[in-house]
Amino acid sequence: MIGLKGRHPKAPASLESLSKPTAKALLARAKNIPIPIFKEQDFPNYWGRHKHHFIRPQYNGKCAYCETPIVSGSPGDVEHFRPKAYCQSLGPAKSRDDYGGQPPGRVNAGPATEGYWWLAYKWSNYLLCCNRCNSSWKKNQFPVAANRSRHGQKLSAEGALLINPFVVDPEPHFQFDAVTGQIRGLTPRGVATIDVCGLDRRSLEIQRATKGAKLNKRYREYLGALDQGNVLAQNNAMRALIDECRSKEPFAAVARYFVKQHLKISYYDLLEMKRKRLI
Numbered sequence: 001m002i003g004l005k006g007r008h009p010k011a012p013a014s015l016e017s018l019s020k021p022t023a024k025a026l027l028a029r030a031k032n033i034p035i036p037i038f039k040e041q042d043f044p045n046y047w048g049r050h051k052h053h054f055i056r057p058q059y060n061g062k063c064a065y066c067e068t069p070i071v072s073g074s075p076g077d078v079e080h081f082r083p084k085a086y087c088q089s090l091g092p093a094k095s096r097d098d099y100g101g102q103p104p105g106r107v108n109a110g111p112a113t114e115g116y117w118w119l120a121y122k123w124s125n126y127l128l129c130c131n132r133c134n135s136s137w138k139k140n141q142f143p144v145a146a147n148r149s150r151h152g153q154k155l156s157a158e159g160a161l162l163i164n165p166f167v168v169d170p171e172p173h174f175q176f177d178a179v180t181g182q183i184r185g186l187t188p189r190g191v192a193t194i195d196v197c198g199l200d201r202r203s204l205e206i207q208r209a210t211k212g213a214k215l216n217k218r219y220r221e222y223l224g225a226l227d228q229g230n231v232l233a234q235n236n237a238m239r240a241l242i243d244e245c246r247s248k249e250p251f252a253a254v255a256r257y258f259v260k261q262h263l264k265i266s267y268y269d270l271l272e273m274k275r276k277r278l279i
């Protein structure tokens with residue numbers, strides 16, 4: 001996951017809103033009776049038709065959570081960051097190998113609770129993500145550190161644990177092992193995001209390890225050039241490392257972490273050096 005602040009696609013001129021569930025919920029509130037736990041099918045899928053807004057260069061064509069490329073063969077989902085119909089916590093998966101489709105042994109932990117029905121057609125609540133992160137792992141989970149916000153209350157007060165890369169810089173929350181491809185949460189938000197989206201699933205580890213092998217190769221080239229005093233080769237290897245960190249590259253977060261760990265400099269500082277033609 002990489003930071004996408006300021007990169008959320010512009011909302012289309014006309015955006016659908018559906019009054020039925022909202023009216024039902026508001027009526028329940030006015031009558032002082034519990035707001036219904038909606039079903040997915042209570043909300044017609046209008047958001048899917050806006051997918052093309054997200055599959056654009058500025059969005060990098062990747063899953064917002066796991067950074068897997070969204071390609072024509074697997075076009076991804078427009079997903080609700082905060083679940084629209086209901087919230088449902090899930091128990092731990094028995095393993096992180098989900099090649100069979102669903103996460104093994106992940107069952108409901110407790111009853112479903114009121115969702116964020118008023119955000120069902122809210123543009124800022126949409127993300128583009130891969131089907132595996134959305135449908136197999138995240139589903140209707142949305143853990144919060146404080147009390148869940150309800151309609152009319154400040155969303156920021158609930159202490160969302162899942163990281164929205166359009167709002168929060170994910171970098172301080174994760175660390176990666178470039179050899180094994182493993183990810184580790186450094187904060188409660190990092191830990192929760194890994195768990196909810198299954199970012200430590202085996203299939204992702206394998207892909208991140210492949211990326212890590214590429215990074216290690218470039219780094220060895222850099223060290224070799226440094227040893228030989230070959231400035232040209234040194235800069236070439238450094239630029240290749242910078243390229244691996246670009247937002248559009250799959251698993252750029254691994255590359256940025258690697259660069260920071262090995263070169264003791266951030267990707268953004270390296271970019272600045274490149275801009276000034278220092279490398």
Ligand SMILES: [Zn+2]
Nearest residue numbers: 063066130133
């Ligand atoms: Zn994903």
